[in-house]
Amino acid sequence: MIEKEDPVISEEEAAQYDRQIRLWGLDAQKRLRGSRVLLAGLGGLGAEVAKNLILAGVKGLTLLDHEQVSEDSCRAQFLAPVTAQGQNRAKASLERAQNLNPMVEVHADSDSVEEKPDDFFLQFDAVCLTGCSRDLMVRVDQLCSQHNIKVFCGDVYGYYGYMFCNLGKEHNYVEEKPKVVKPSKDSDDGPEGKKAKVDPTETTMVKKMASFCSLKEALEVDWTSEKARAGLKRTPVDYFLLQGTFTERRSTQELLLLRWS
């Protein structure tokens, strides 16, 4: 799905992205360059995500938010001008977002994410949902993983916050590892021997695969089961707190009691 139509990175991009190409490599940068991402929610969290994705150099970013800029949002986020009160948040954030990196196609959409049909989401390589309802997130998560679209959800509550990601049941990736220098079997290798070594900065790419669970599965863990109880103490309190903001299925108190028992 990620377009690799333009395999050549321009000199301008090479100059601007130099410091990050040196970190994650040219291939990764090309993939970013070919990706279209959806970002729902342009509150404080959304603004940060927008900034980071735009600076990274994705192909396109769609800002989706039906809410209006309020006095609070002026304080919370830095993309909507202080004079934009009453305007749609996505549209108000567009100009500054675009200015962060003219090489990215930034769009603003003032619809509500809840009203969007399934095929709307299918045009993206990755979807980021901030400040969305549980039902919507579960729905989008299910839909996207069927189509190999990466899903990221998150929200903040004062000093607390969470992030969830679902990269699919079979997410393939590579990990960069330093090349292992085999010890020399040469008997001539005395203490002074400074043989021409294998370059210590050389690395090799190792292929790996990871499997992610769906959001539904993550939220519906049966904490009374043996396995779950074992991991209970290590699960952050925050997980249970946010259950309380989502659902009445199992009360927060019950879950916390389970954890502390």
Place this chain on the structure above:
Amino acid sequence: MGAIRKGGELVDSLSSSKVLVVGAGGIGCELLKNLVLTGFKNIEVIDLDTIDVSNLNRQFLFQKKHVGKSKAQVAKESALQFCPSANIVAYHDSIMNPDYNVEFFRKFMLVMNALDNRAARNHVNRMCLAADIPLIESGTAGYLGQVTVIKKGMTECYECQPKPAQKTFPGCTIRNTPSEPIHCIVWAKYLFNQLFGEEDADQEVSPDTADPEAAWNPEETATRATASEKDGDIKRISTKEWARSTGYDPVKLFNKLFKDDIMYLLTMDKLWKKRKAPTPLDWQQLENSETAGSGLKDQQVLGLWGYCELFQHSVETLRSQLQEKGEGAELVWDKDDPPAMDFVTAAANLRMHIFSMKMKSRFDVKSMAGNIIPAIATTNAVIAGLIVLEGLKILSGELESCRTIFLNKCPNLRKKLLVPCVLDPPSANCYVCASKPEVTVKVNVHKTMVLSLQDRILKERFGMVAPDVQIEDGKGTILISSEEGETEDNNSKFLSDFGIRNGSRLQADDFLQDYTLLINILHTEELERDVEFEVVGEAPDKAPPPQTNQEEVNSITNGNKDSAQPSTSSKAPEEDDDIMIVDSDEEEGVSSSSAAAVSSTTKRKHSDAETGETSTKRPRMEQSSAAASPNDDDDDDIIALD
């Protein structure tokens, strides 16, 4: 998470407190944004640098149209957009300028560093100690980052723990027996200076006849050593003079450096008994062979002839540059100056080929030669967030809840990416924050000049900016005065000329930093080759890791070594992004790019010459009083790492 109430009191404190942000780069931009949005109303920001296009991937307060302008100034303007009512003062200046004295620092409730070099960090550390203002220190490199809090009397200061010295290589490795690409790159940078820049006796490129490894018996080494000292290391005229005499003819230069000198090395046969011998190159033979390469120009590895041509072209360009500048001109190496970078790329690769190493692309050479630290927006964003959280604790009067926090690349065994550690109390032997700091330094008093004491020891090693030194000889003889010109005549004299000998004590002051250091002199004739001094006298458990002082010597300099004195112009010193890394059990270790990083000390034209140093944090953690048991469910999640 500690219970921090953002009640009315804290909010008031935010709007009235004055805070200082030192640096407006990667961390600085994110930090300014955070401070403004959090409600800080009085912010001062200082940065001596100007904006470069390579900053734009993360320093989001800057746009393409701002390239070349002052970082502090543009950062202020952009931040004001989010909150026009904030009061931001910007200084396009170096924090080491004496205008920013203890009184200046006392204006602030809090100082936050967003720096990328050790010299400035040392300096701000001392200023905050002198003014007794809390300091939040931080650093990032790639995916890694950390934040810590420094408060006089309560925590360790920035210099309590010895930091590993910048990695250096012995002269003979650079000149005779390189075994890694970095050795060849360092050699190429030395060559640049010898030909086009400021010649430096510590940056010799010709074969080292006094190499102890080359001698078949010990007497031979001694003879060679004295011979070379007398004859100036087989060359009787300087490299620059010789080059000038040939009119900087690229082919002649090529044949001397890559053929004749290599053939000379081959005659030192003992060196090649256990090593693969180098193979000299011949210009005529190589002419017009393959050049190769595809893809991003910078990332191509050319063929051998490609580098020959690159060598030729860059020499010709640099020659013209030199001519344009006129008589007695010198060029300063700059990784962002294309012919300078081309020259090092070509020369290093030719040498790598000679010594049977795989050649490297310009992109890779630039990383190593320019000490570039890879950087992204998100790491800085996380760290800047943590800085503000620590800042809020401080303003709430909750210093005990402050922590050192590490940001790792991979989650640890407890699935944590962010790892907090309790802050350590000050080190009793710290040569900066102890009540009467004292050190012992081993030198050869007959061979160490006063200038070396000032520049290498006091400024470079002990972080002073403007030292004043007097001898504790009962007469208070003044050895060095920070007033320009006053003690200039002393510079080339030796310490022994002033009666300094074994057991002498010197009092060194930096009045700006409000810092006095007592130095005990230990005379020795037995320093290692190329080592000028050794610092002794730190408590055993705080002894620096073995690789620092002893073997490695030649600091990898880059022409102008004046980095201890950053100017207020847009030229900025070479940076070294200082970060300590936790080795989590799951991590493979430091990424290769930061491991290869090497420091340089020089002025540079544009921003972003970043270097890195990393050290494993483990030893320090073991000392820390992180007392919580592994199963502790304490809010703060303190983990005792073993």
